[in-house]
Amino acid sequence: MAFTLHLRSRLPSALRILILQKKPNIRNISSMTGELQPASLVVLPRSLAPAFEGFCQANTGPLPLLGQSEPEKWILPAQGAVSETSMSRPQFWKYESGTCTGSLTSLEQFSEQLKDMVAFLLGCSFSLEEALEEAGLPRRDPAGHSQAGAYKTTVPCATHAGFCCPLVVTMRPIPKDKLERLVRASCSLGGEQGQPVHIGDPELLGIKELSKPDYGDAMVCSPGEVPVFWPSPLTSLGAVSSCGAPLAFASMPGCTVMTDLKDAKAPAGCLTPERIPEVHHISQDPLHYSIASVSASQKIRELESIIGIDPGNRGIGHLLCKDELLKASLSLSHARSVLITTGFPTHFNHEPPEETDGPPGAVALAAFLQALEKEVAMIVDQRAWSLHQKIVEDAVEQGVLKTQIPILTYQGGSVEAAQAFLCKDGDPQTPRFDHLVAIERTGRAADGNYYNARKMNIKHLTDPIDDLFLAAKKIPGISSTGVSNWGGYALACALYILHSCDIHRRYLRKAVGPSRTPGDQAWMQALPSVTKEEKMLGIFCLLYTSRCV
Template identity: 45%
Template structure:
């Protein structure tokens, strides 16, 4: 039985049929409609299930059914929508104001099945209430774009994902994501925020459906999956006869527009790249856990971070430095790496220039921890090393494979300065800026070039003769769109720490001499650099088990994961002992003491490193239920 409000709403239908319902907010959900022959119904339902962001299924009718009371009572789907599209063999033949009386439909209607799909128009009123401008409503336009993102195919149904774009002020992106997340039946949270080219959209001024919405100066393009994807699926599957709503002409339901309560799974948005513009997304719970990891690795039990040899009286200054410079870059680094495809990792600090090999035990274990997790997540990983250390690192990788630390070997390469374009040709195929080989460069405990062009250990000794100019790759990457750089260090003289060089120069001994001059996009600081690598590996695991982040990575599709993948990832979490044992056998020494022993930076593996790793694993594995993808 309809309420008085429902009766009043029904009386307005004659008006609603004449305009697009994207501009209407009556407090009820809207739905898109697809009508298919019954022999395709099961496959289409499965197609919706595998692509839930684009095709949130509200209801599947019985064959020949014209209405369903909980969705909208006392209506006939054949006449209720303002305009219908008619498809024959996948081609749009006509648009009609009613399906009743459509030639031949009467005979075949008993075999037709209706699918009602949620619409993003359903949360626009809530955006306005939260103060988020809804530009498409303000401008009376709505544009929809075919992307280069394929939907997960089922049976005959396959097509590219279609999206809508709403410009959102940069400071309100998280608000928009939280509000839409609470309404999964209206497409839920965005599936991409940033550069449209990352979706394969060449020109926002030329939508495939509708009319373009103009962005204001401070707006960010925010993309939601769109139910027009269903029209693309019809065109590709070529059913003999099918119908849909006309874009913008919705089915108005009796379901109130009431969002779910907020939770720790609500998403937060973070800018991770300026060129190309890219935001990422993760739940409040995952973000909190990664921030806890960052607190742990910022501890300094050996009082050797940056000022390890300085008198105790300056401890407060050292603490001030690290509190000020650890600006939650671990989280953004993990988010950026989670979006990566091909990562180059470099390490190696030849501080013991009087020994052979001159390298220290800090760096390689953290590098392998990151590489192991990235490989398990199907990323391509390459190690970049000095020529003098190539054989040592090959031996280390081979032993890591033999002992099971690595499941597969990692390519090892060197870089030489053979001219002004050497770095460009190393980073890009044929030196073409549009064809980078890597999308991320990561340096961990890698000696970094100082302002005078030399390389210094913490004592101020110049070790340039032992170092290849890998810094040039980080410098060149600043001019190559699509490459993000990350530096991990504990002393300020490591590659990438140029990001914080002014603080290093001011607050650390010999800072003006030894501070690295080469900046990374993100500088992760830790009590011991290895710990930063372990935290990155743990952070990547937390993001893999974060539904909000995985949904965003997958553009709202439900990709099948390999059986046992989660167990494989758990096995890839940090375990320093085996790698440290290998380094000692190869003659690699502790950084602070020069001891050939199971220690890093003067701290023995038991109990210091083993306890810290246990704490990181505890925060990672005991983070509570996540709703794994």
């Protein structure tokens, strides 16, 4: 006896004969041909169907839902629709109370239970082999042409009504000089499903060893290659376990059904600059690449040109590094915790001796980092702590900053002291900050002293905060940036551009969880503006005038 299911969408005859058959017409993804596309199958009790549907909708990257059956619509196929075959193999995993209890070639013995169950089809149509061919790269199969490895990550999917599990990803090694070509081909052919979720060090995803995949067979990265990761529908296996259903079924890894159901979100037509990705190398230790659209990248490059203008003809052009604003903003976009420093003594006859450039840009950047829900702190000279504390308090009162940010100091004295400050318990494996930003900050000269523009030694007014930047170079996971006051504003604006970019936002969230709307109101309110600049100038005038009297 053989059964099939009725889906809410149109089904081809190939699908209407497969669910309960002992037939090998559940195919491996790598052998997909024709107009049919492969899909993985999850079967759950009817009571859990709405919750699982919501879970898929909250995590469309790894779980693109193509269709689902209606309860009590499991019926016999037409007689003779299935030809006999002498071969069969396991096609499904059986779950009881969240535990996988075995594999099955057929669900026929569960025909009564299936009457009160719902089947879900999850799209997995993206063909990496086709993308490799499109990019002019050789096809790379694991040994024996078996299933390529997939890995459980520490990236949590968005939870929904009892369903929770980590993201599962697949990996392929790609020559680093071919990364952008492959990523563009992947996005062109696979739409959202073709966009990678991570490029670089697997430990940033919580994957300890590429040689030990959770599913399938490992593929080794050769010298000059970079691991690239895509979301996998095998994420659904963790979801099935998490719900603890008394009985559930799922397609085994490497086994798919063939359907002509299409992903409604798959884009068509030529790609626009907003949908063409650019790949950017943002860190070497750990190895990390980021992605943004051509459109977003170009806007940030235009910002860089603006802040590089030298109206005073001071000859600062040689200090500018091409694409550094783009690289710094991408790094900050991925950071969780940011430390900002500012402060440059310029004279001895006033109290405070600070110039007013630096703190405004630092506050502008801090305001936008707060809007992105990142941890942010400021570190200043100890003698200027009360000044900057008051600046922050007034900025909060004036609505420039959302909340208070910690004001820290550092007197240093050794490499060990700098490492102890930057890392939890002094352990370089657990840095407290992901990114350090210096805005109009004095730095040490080759002779160990600090000088102002008039070549006067100001070492007695300056704490060795630059020791932290020197130490950060030797601590994996900490990046650093030095910018002008204008650069602080530009970084805030560049972050806004990135977080208004669909491609970058999806890469940031690893294709799981809901995506915030481009131009989110909280982000717009946190941007620098004329009104905020006037408020900050008022704060500075009051503070500096009162201290000079």
